[in-house]
Amino acid sequence: MISNPRVLGNVRLSVMKDDTTSPEKQRAAVEHWAQGPSIEGRIVGWAEDVDVSGAMHPFKRPGLGPWFTERADEWDVLAVWKLDRLSRKAGHFAEVFEWCQKHGKSIVSVTEGIDMSTPMGKMFAQIIAAFAEGELDTIRARALSGSMARKAKGVWIGGVLPFGYRFERQEDGGKKLIQDAEYAALLRDIVEKLKGDWSAYKIAVDLNKRGVPTWRDYLRIERGDEPKGVAWTANAIRAIVTNPTVGGIYTYKGEPVTDDDGEPVRITDEPLMEYGEWAFLVTDLTANRPVTRATPSRSMLGGVAVCELCSAKMSSSKKTKENGRVFYYYACNNINTGTCPSPARIRREDLDTAVGQFVRVTLGPLPVMERVNNSISQAKTELAEAESILDRLESDYLAGRIKTDVQVERYWKQHEFQSAKVERLRSEIKAAEASPAWKETGRTYIEEWETKDDGQKRVFVQRHGITVKVGFTDDGNRRARIKMPEISEIAQETGLHVPDGYLWTEPESEWVIPARRPYVGG
Template sequence: MSTPAPKRVLGILRLSRDGENSTSIERQREDIERWAEYRGHRIVGWVEDVNVSGSMAPWDRPSFSAWLPDTIGNLRASKAEQELAWNRSRAGEWDIMCAWKLDRFSRQVHHVTALERWCRDNGRMLATTDDGFDLTTESGRLLFNILAAFAEGELERIRARQRSSRRHLAKVGRYAGSTPPYGYRAEPAEDGEGFVLVPDETGVATAKIVRGMVRMILKEGKTANAVAEWLNKEGHPKAKDAQLMRKDKAPKGATWAGKDVSAILRSEVILGRSYHEVTRTNDEGETVKRTELVLAEDGVTPLQRAAALISEEDFTALQSKLDEKAVKRQANRLGRALLLGVVECECGRPWYRNPRTNPNHTAYRCSSYNKAGMGCGNSKSINANKLDALVTSRFLTAVGNAEIVRRVFVPGENHDKELTTIERRLTSLRKDRAAGLYDDDDEYAADVKPLLERRKELRSKPSTPDRWEEVPTGQTYAEKWATLTTDAERNAELITARVKVIVHREELPTVLPLVDLPEANADETEATMRAHFGRVAIVTPANMHRKVRAANG
């Protein structure tokens, strides 16, 4: 009889509390090593979770989760989602998962049965060294089947608790249908009536993708367009493609744009809220349609229909970051020209790069020539490659040693929006009372009192305006420029530095750099330094040159 081939063993170690009375991690490790050696198996890795509760699902534990697909606990995950989750995990690196006792996997029976079912469906096995549950043997599987029968009773109790939450689900709102908002997936309500939204944490895992977008903008300082480029590079699906994958259908392969990222991150939907279209009458008596947040019964607070993907604090900071990077008509688009939004004609109109078949012949030209009969007279274009090189060289020569100072948007504290909502609600309640819709004054007072108290509280709070602050970065323009890899990134840096390039019809006089003083009472940083190079004038903030002189001593 041939000897069975050795198996790859993943050792499972867990300790709820690292104390003297608990079975130590080392004791568990030794037992598993003896078990594997006796059977001729090879240990390929260890899961070591210390101070981790036994009630936590294995696929949610810090160390354990890396070895398992995150779709194990999601019975509705599609085949495409399961494949994605498998590829992200290390599930293909082991054959047997062995622990000291069954409760080292989990103390929740339904967790263990779900884990065993997944192992059985995917050619994997569970085993323990101390309590006889060796599911690689027939007797071990028999004992486990008895245990699984008890697990069914526990699952039924869980379902009963979920059904008891129907009233709560009604308060937070049902999901109407169609494609779920990005970051969420639709799950059938326990009572079978409609759907509810839950964060999409497994499979396609769009909730994690949303948090990745937020992190890139808040922590890494990326623009919405840079985030879109990352999403396309990583192959992350858009909302409709994600929904197709959940239904085991082929995605369309839609690509991301910066506006898609902004639309998701600007919306309070990622806070678990929703919008609806309402009809209003303006001061002129005209009927207009508006999109507003759905409010709770108090008419003040937004209705919470799902769990938030990020905190309220992060959402507020995110809006400030997006505002900071939003430059009118100068969004950092993929593939944009280096000087788009930087170079302009002496007539005041912007210059655009006109693509040619031969990239060496690409040129910038006044935008007035894009409209018939609107030419300004400055008909002579300029080679794009030469102008790009000139501006880059002169910019770095002039201010490369200057430290970058970023203007950071600091949001003020203003309660006008909420006060307006309260006033609108109070007006509505007064009309209801006048129409006789209240049976007594106590009922009316109960509705009005919390609104009046909230209004008083908001009116007592200070109101501060939005402002911009200048924050040193500790990095020079030359150092920053060396890290930029695309014209889109360099273009954004020139715009942020407030560099302007003006192209004239005729050659400019060769003179020393000129200082253009600001208007009277204007801020000092508005003064600019102008340098001439043939037909081209390059204008930079004068304070940047002062920083260079200070840096050079």
């Protein structure tokens, strides 16, 4: 130990409630040591971190961190009440010790009598740091056990009130989550519309027109506060529906929390949707829906129709003639780049009419069929989650992150549970894939089509895999080729009776628009 050292006092507390380790007592102990006749040190500053976990790296703490990075030249000795105030992670402790050695600094634990500038002090410090890490694991295990006990009683273990739920006080303390009748019904209405042909944008527009408060404004009104008048957005709709809390799953910082078996922790006995149903919905929304939004004012086929020559998507545009007349048309997106030798363009009303006629005439009387893949998709979603948990567990194990007895015990328990789950789900999927793939909905295509606006028709076309290609005939007329390959698969797998004259091997409707008809720009 150097004489008359410049002392940096370190104070840390995880929770401001323990009087035995209060910041005042830690500071007093450091001051008493520094002023001792054998030290005669001078305290140059305090690195104080209150409500900071011992698991946080010392270099990253708001109070202590800058003394390593920005003020390293201002002190000689880092003095702590006990070594666990510096860190509860042996790895972090070793990094700090290595840094201090490299920069000519020393670490002292004033109540444990450990001076790491001496060989004996270094040895004791390493031992105590290892015990501190073990204690941290024990603390985490106790916290998880407490959370599981509250969860088993149906008590809410989270913080912010999630969408569609409200608190119900329990007689023995704590708060239980139950459905909020009004917004649980709203959530179900949103889900049904998304399952149909409503886009998230269209739903947001509808809610704003009806003056429905957003969830946060609804809570403000319930508390008697003034609402902020925040508008619904498509992103907000998607965020609400895809949040695991809808399926009754507890999350922390957006990630599902798992129990000892690696299973998602439930937040309520009354979820807005069953977890499996929610998981399937999210899979369907993210995998099978268009990424471009369909608004009530947008065209029916913009971004859906493609140029037959270059396969680029076609966008809707308008052009105003000298006489003031406005024409709307679809044009190949490569029309302005010169990368398509013969970019397709066609009147919007002509192409919309052609697709409408294809649905009414070619598909009209046939029953709308839906894939019987809910159970398969749900099982595949659960399988992907279970395999992801296994991958993460095994990655942590191979990386040496599973060290203590508590961690090893939890690792093998979770690994065994998730492995069994993977085997079960793989068997379920194999059995489900051998089942019939289609079922009737009780509606015909023309019945579905006639009830929709342009935005819903756009989603309908995409959902049923209807392709629309626009090109030219040999004599220069514009041609629209419309197909629905899905029908071929349905007919083959279900034996669906097809009226004579229909091209069911590859159902297609071809419309030719004569060049003599008025056309913008052509």
